[in-house]
Amino acid sequence: MAEPLFTADEQKKFDAGIAELLSHYPPDRKSAAMLPALRLLQTMHGWLPPEGMQQVATRLETTVARAYEVATFYVMFHTKKPGKYVIDVCTNLACALRGAEGMLKYLEDKLQAKAGENGEKYFLRETECLASCGTAPCLQVNEDHHENLTKAKVDALLEKLS
Amino acid sequence: MSVLAEKVITRDWHKGANHTLDGYQKNGGYEQLKKALTMAPAAITDEVKKSGLRGRGGAGFPTGLKWSFVPSLEKNTKPRYLAINADESEPGTAKDRFILENDPHLLLEGIGIACFALGAHTCYIYARGEFKHPSAVLDKAIAEAYAAGIFGKKLMGTDFELNVYQVRGAGAYICGEETALLESLEGKKGWPRLKPPFPAVVGLFGSPTVVNNVETIASLPRIFEKGAEWFMKLGTGKSGGTRLVTVSGAVLRPGTYEVSMDTSLRELIYDKAYGQGLPEGRTVKACIPGGSSAPVLTADELDVKLEFDAFKPLQSMAGSGGVMVMDDTACMVRCLWRVARFYAEESCGQCTPCREGQPWMARIIRKIEEGRGEPADLDTLVNVAQAIAPWPPIGLGNTICALGDAGALPVQSFVQKFRKEFEDHIAQKRCPHGETPWGVFGEFK
Numbered sequence: 156m157a158e159p160l161f162t163a164d165e166q167k168k169f170d171a172g173i174a175e176l177l178s179h180y181p182p183d184r185k186s187a188a189m190l191p192a193l194r195l196l197q198t199m200h201g202w203l204p205p206e207g208m209q210q211v212a213t214r215l216e217t218t219v220a221r222a223y224e225v226a227t228f229y230v231m232f233h234t235k236k237p238g239k240y241v242i243d244v245c246t247n248l249a250c251a252l253r254g255a256e257g258m259l260k261y262l263e264d265k266l267q268a269k270a271g272e273n274g275e276k277y278f279l280r281e282t283e284c285l286a287s288c289g290t291a292p293c294l295q296v297n298e299d300h301h302e303n304l305t306k307a308k309v310d311a312l313l314e315k316l317s
Numbered sequence: 318m319s320v321l322a323e324k325v326i327t328r329d330w331h332k333g334a335n336h337t338l339d340g341y342q343k344n345g346g347y348e349q350l351k352k353a354l355t356m357a358p359a360a361i362t363d364e365v366k367k368s369g370l371r372g373r374g375g376a377g378f379p380t381g382l383k384w385s386f387v388p389s390l391e392k393n394t395k396p397r398y399l400a401i402n403a404d405e406s407e408p409g410t411a412k413d414r415f416i417l418e419n420d421p422h423l424l425l426e427g428i429g430i431a432c433f434a435l436g437a438h439t440c441y442i443y444a445r446g447e448f449k450h451p452s453a454v455l456d457k458a459i460a461e462a463y464a465a466g467i468f469g470k471k472l473m474g475t476d477f478e479l480n481v482y483q484v485r486g487a488g489a490y491i492c493g494e495e496t497a498l499l500e501s502l503e504g505k506k507g508w509p510r511l512k513p514p515f516p517a518v519v520g521l522f523g524s525p526t527v528v529n530n531v532e533t534i535a536s537l538p539r540i541f542e543k544g545a546e547w548f549m550k551l552g553t554g555k556s557g558g559t560r561l562v563t564v565s566g567a568v569l570r571p572g573t574y575e576v577s578m579d580t581s582l583r584e585l586i587y588d589k590a591y592g593q594g595l596p597e598g599r600t601v602k603a604c605i606p607g608g609s610s611a612p613v614l615t616a617d618e619l620d621v622k623l624e625f626d627a628f629k630p631l632q633s634m635a636g637s638g639g640v641m642v643m644d645d646t647a648c649m650v651r652c653l654w655r656v657a658r659f660y661a662e663e664s665c666g667q668c669t670p671c672r673e674g675q676p677w678m679a680r681i682i683r684k685i686e687e688g689r690g691e692p693a694d695l696d697t698l699v700n701v702a703q704a705i706a707p708w709p710p711i712g713l714g715n716t717i718c719a720l721g722d723a724g725a726l727p728v729q730s731f732v733q734k735f736r737k738e739f740e741d742h743i744a745q746k747r748c749p750h751g752e753t754p755w756g757v758f759g760e761f762k
Contacts, residue, residue: 190486230487231486238564248656255761315737
């Protein structure tokens, strides 16, 4: 028997969260809450497991296929459990002109990770422009934003990731 | 040098705590919403029309005119919606995020004014999923506005109900396109809709909806404070106000600046108040003026003013104010490959020319950059681009939305203006820039 998705308390919190989200939409448009509902699930559970998406679909009165369709369209949603630290490195043009490709290589070497491959501890990925063009290069660790990066700053950042 | 006469958007950013309701009100905040609520809705729209305010998301469409496309309540009794596009993701663009971080109430006050003018009782702010910090600041500001009785059942104590919700995206460039944004707000994947009908008539949940950019709506409180004529006079030509632009790449002082629309690209790059030029010995080779979908300009084309209509003769656009500068040691093939990869990755997959064409172009450019190119490749590249959107640009490509054009037009412009670099790669069977394709600041230190 697999472990349940949520403890009783978590389930309560999740249900209250969904109810709050549904109040933002017309009563006959429950499925509109799909993105915020999936975000809530991912925030609480770390990723989007099948039983969680089933819960979202049921509460939003839609099909689980719809939940999968949305979950797989948007890159921030994880339908597989990601490493403890998801590191998104912008390598778009403005960052590339300020050393982003070198920064990605530096991270690959330091973390012994390959960009795009999920690992137990790190999921290092290339991502697209993060609106730090005037403060490049930049990256995000579990959605926390870091900009104006140098080797020294990246070293300091990585030291905090245990 | 065209000096910025007065700051509009960034005016109070240096004043402490402007991002809180308390600080914002100390700087005169929400007085303009109070004033607008005493006006007739149609008179508000007229003021906006007179101000020359144009959409800051990239298209530069006149805002008041957009509002006037919403049918009257007699003709269409459905609820109206305002959707704020805070999905800033055009490469090179970094401005809306700073409004959310530094002045969220300026946006919220603008939303109040716009919703009252439009008769919209619900506003959704669609914020980019990656904007964790800006979204947190905005959420706090919304909560403050509700707690202070600004939003809710009674908008600033009037009988007009207004609810404002933030919805966060989840990583899809396409959702910055207004109909894809509406699809996403409806809880779906972001596939753009055929137009017409336009959102002003059939938008969110089938209702009349106006979609406006953050910077556009944040301009409203100032227009009502100082008057439409003042705003119009700040601008040039048919465009009122100032612009937030981001200069990045090979300049000494990259950053986001509020500028007069009378400022030229050259001034933005070289002036000491802005980019401060390039390191000694380096010159500009190329400049993308309005986000990466804007066709590239050469060093000879930098005297263009940062106004919406000024770029048309150059077959480019002012776009979203993302100015990216490449110096004389940067590789144009490598730069274009990076741009093409983005559009290949972000094509939503709905229309065949874009879904198949963008990755095809990216593969050809990569092949050339890696020294495997053949002479016929350049013609193929141009043909594929031409099949997605015609060059010279006519504003309408062969796809449902403008993402097709956004990926195809840069390719055409790079090949046309820097053809010799592509030919050199093919002839020498390598990138002449070797390991250092990114120019003067390309090394990670």
